[in-house]
Amino acid sequence: MSGSHLVDAHVHTDNSCDGHDSLMVICEHANRAGLRGLAVTDHAECHRYWRDHFDRAVRNSFFEIKKAQAAFRGQLAIGAGLELGQPLHDPAAAQDALSAAPWDYVIGSLHLIKDHPDFWKVDYTTADVPALLNCYFQELYDMVCWGKFDALGHMTYPLRYIVGREKIPVDLAEYRDAIAAIMHKMIDNHIALELNTQGMRTEYGRPTPDLDLFQLFHALGGRMVCVGSDAHFAKDVGANIADGFAVLQAAGFDEITIFDRREPIMLSIM
Numbered sequence: 648m649s650g651s652h653l654v655d656a657h658v659h660t661d662n663s664c665d666g667h668d669s670l671m672v673i674c675e676h677a678n679r680a681g682l683r684g685l686a687v688t689d690h691a692e693c694h695r696y697w698r699d700h701f702d703r704a705v706r707n708s709f710f711e712i713k714k715a716q717a718a719f720r721g722q723l724a725i726g727a728g729l730e731l732g733q734p735l736h737d738p739a740a741a742q743d744a745l746s747a748a749p750w751d752y753v754i755g756s757l758h759l760i761k762d763h764p765d766f767w768k769v770d771y772t773t774a775d776v777p778a779l780l781n782c783y784f785q786e787l788y789d790m791v792c793w794g795k796f797d798a799l800g801h802m803t804y805p806l807r808y809i810v811g812r813e814k815i816p817v818d819l820a821e822y823r824d825a826i827a828a829i830m831h832k833m834i835d836n837h838i839a840l841e842l843n844t845q846g847m848r849t850e851y852g853r854p855t856p857d858l859d860l861f862q863l864f865h866a867l868g869g870r871m872v873c874v875g876s877d878a879h880f881a882k883d884v885g886a887n888i889a890d891g892f893a894v895l896q897a898a899g900f901d902e903i904t905i906f907d908r909r910e911p912i913m914l915s916i917m
């Protein structure tokens with residue numbers, strides 16, 4: 648595989664509450680790692696958007712991206728992105744984040760279901776896992792129907808914690824119809840499916856989602872896929888992107904999609 652299209656489409660800076668490094672440090676690292684480009688996708692967590700001042704954070708993030716684009720011009724392509732968390736928990740917050748800047752790329756993510764903590768904080772010793780997952784897929788379906796984003800982030804995010812950390816087995820075959828319905832709606836609404844490599848660096852050891860769901864997406868006619876590290880440290884920028892490309896190739900994809908001013912561009916990964 649040629650490394651010429653190594654692009655990391657999911658990166659957090661210290662403008663995200665859980666990000667650790669400044670964008671300048673991240674870009675230096677991405678350059679040394681041989682990346683062609685990255686998309687900065689700091690968080691806008693809609694369920695606590697106003698309380699925790701994400702309205703300021705997303706505008707600040709865009710300003711930092713503009714500075715980095717000027718500093719790294721000709722060396723590194725830097726996309727201005729946003730990770731919009733659970734937009735339907737506060738659609739007005741989502742709309743504020745979307746209109747805050749001329750974004751290149753918006754990831755839609757679901758980190759929690761209504762009236763529950765983030766999946767990484769759920770107490771799984773007392774939780775009804777099938778009920779949680781049914782709610783998760785129902786909320787994802789509602790999100791992709793709403794559709795005001797370019798890629799669905801880390802589909803099956805709860806499995807990082809349920810399977811990866813808690814070692815509770817989950818058979819996704821039980822949710823196949825719900826997942827297929829989500830994917831059909833994504834295809835109708837031109838929403839890409841993200842392969843998130845974060846889990847490949849943890850005890851989970853797998854991308855989110857895994858190969859089987861990319862095979863399903865491809866079989867249903869999906870062609871737009873993105874790959875991101877979900878790095879929260881500069882050292883993780885670009886991590887496992889080439890491994891992610893290999894998973895996509897195994898599922899039948901020969902291109903990834905990146906976004907410029909919210910318009911898709913196809914890049915070969917062969």
Ligand SMILES: [Zn+2]
Binds near residue numbers: 730756758800801
């Ligand atoms: Zn996320």
Ligand SMILES: [Zn+2]
Binds near residue numbers: 657659730877
């Ligand atoms: Zn993220």
